[in-house]
Amino acid sequence: MLRKLYPIGIQTFEKIIDEDYLYIDKTEYVYRMTHSDSKFMFLSRPRRFGKSLLTSTLQCYFEGKRELFKGLAIEKKEKEWTEYPVLHFDMSGGKHMQPDALQRYLLFILELKETEYGIVADAPDPNVRLLNLINTVHQQTGKKVVVLIDEYDAPLLDVVHEEAQLGILRDIMRNFYSPLKYCEPKLQFVFLTGITKFSQMSIFSELNNIANISMLPKYAGICGITKEEIISQMSNDLSLFAENLGLTTAEALDRLQERYDGYHFTWPSSDVFNPFSLLNALANNNLDDYWFGTGTPTYLIEMMRKFDVKASDIGEGIEADKTEFDAPTECLETITPLLYQSGYLTIKNYNKETDLYTLDIPNKEIRVGLYRSLLPRFVGGKLQGRGLTTMAKMSLLIRQDHIEEALQMLQTFLGTIPYCDNTDYEGHYQQMLYVIFSLLTNYPMDVEVHTPKGRVDIVIMTNTNLYLLELKMNKSADAAMQQINLKNYSQRFALSGLPITKVGINFDSTTRNITDWIIER
Incomplete structure (x- = not known):
């Protein structure tokens, strides 16, 4: 039996399709997003969970690249395939920067887009440049503009434990995002991804019309790989993995579930596997700590020290109201929201009578990796x-x-x-x-x-x-x-x-x- 190559480290939808890498079909979610009540959306998921690939898929969809979606779920649903100008910004390049450097980075990524459209601008303020970019592109094309911002919080994560520095960088990013509200009539769709959740007032200024889809049941499996997707789209891969390890397919799936499964971003929800660890395990025929092996984020360890977190307090079946574990990052009173948003805790149950969620460590990889870091x-x-x-x-x-x-x-x-x-x-x-x-x-x-x-x-x-x-x-x-x-x-x-x-x-x-x-x- 042969299998397709896995797109490990590849986050570009067009490359995955053109070069015939394995693609877990998420295009039904793309259709759902783009045909919903809200045109401004935010999605929070842990690192390496497929947010960038989702953003890239949206870009190809809005650019009207219908040929890339042949045979996928959206092909039967979408009838129009209207092409729109897309401004796609990746904020992951703005990590570990002082305020001046962050300003220069924002101007740099804006200039790349300006060059695409032959725009010459020299305003020193990123928000002014973004406003001008949207207006000019709209005028040039005669079409509404799509804005996609991946990892919107990346410049802030490493200083989340430093109140003074966080405030300065947060103001820079808030100013950068501020034109999105002003330009609303000229925007077709706005989508932002991130790990953590900052309040709308602190980051998005007056952008109070953004819908947070992170915990909506209809988007529970939008990132990651569900058990159902493994069975329906990766049965051959699972059989090969089991054969190489000398296991039955049921035993192999149990091993993979124990190690990489257990994520729920709403309740009820299908079990969601960590896609990075799952694909690495299948590629290497080896159960290892792949996601944690890429490093524990500095901000998380620093925040655990700041809140003096006890090891035994993590994942002991924490009961919490939604506002306690999904709180804005700058309003933290406990470490629980960061642990949840970063993927170290997940939802394990929900009680309708009390309106309380039960949180716990998702799986063995996270449990062992977290305690090793402690x-x-x-x-x-x-x-x-x-x-x-x-x-x-x-x-x-x-x-x-x-x-x-x-x-x-x-x-x-x-x-x-x-x-x-x-x-x-x-x-x-x-x-x-x-x-x-x-x-x-x-x-x-x-x-x-x-x-x-x-x-x-x-x-x-x-x-x-x-x-x-x-x-x-x-x-x-x-x-x-x-x-x-x-x-x-x-x-x-x-x-x-x-x-x-x-x-x-x-x-x-x-x-x-x-x-x-x-x-x-």
């Missing part, structure tokens, strides 16, 4: 590689039910790591163990688990055992075990059907290491 807080950046090696060995020991040897290995490793700040409280070690055990197990785990008589610090459930871990600092492992037995924590988990292993652990704040432990089965 590991340097506890083991130091230079020792992170050694830490991951230790985690892998500990993982095998726990799967084999050798908790004693796993703790010995952890004690040896902790003796090698440098001083970390804020290690004089029990919660530090609880969070450190939570991150470590999250990395070394594929099993359910939780912290501060409530029982009738108290809370268990850490609970881990494997295929063969249920571990109850109680931590103490500057006391003794015996004191930790006494607490487990005194409050009869094991009674809470008696119905699990698994043997219960109780583990009392004591940390010393001076040596910053485990001093002793007790294990009772």
